[in-house]
Amino acid sequence: MKSEENxxxxDLLIRNNCNTSSVHCSYYAGFQYSKYVLANYCNINYEDQEQQSKGRDSHFFVCQQIGKNIDNKGKHLNFIDYNRYYNKLKMLRKKADYSENIINSDEATKALIYANDLIKILNNTFQIL
Incomplete structure (x- = not known):
């Protein structure tokens, strides 16, 4: 699975002091896992995800749809936590990918933790083993 590889x-990039690049991988691990959950647990297959997000930010669409599906399951606290981790990851990715600022090891480690926590929330909410 792509998210696992990311x-x-x-983790490998952090251990080799490539912190900026590691944040990109952490973010995409969470994003790709979110797309997987939409396709396999929310009846929004990959093609539909692409079609429904045309002309807008596909990342926003995925986050919004995951949020709706979590909330529809009555897991409002999971919804809040998912959005918090997703937004923190997105902010760090923007800093890593678009800013001249260097990501330090603490930020890189936090991004990896956020990605893992986001995936745990999805696994718990959608009962994925």
């Missing part, structure tokens, strides 16, 4: 890559 988590492993983020």
């Amino acid at each position: 988590l492993n890559a983020a």
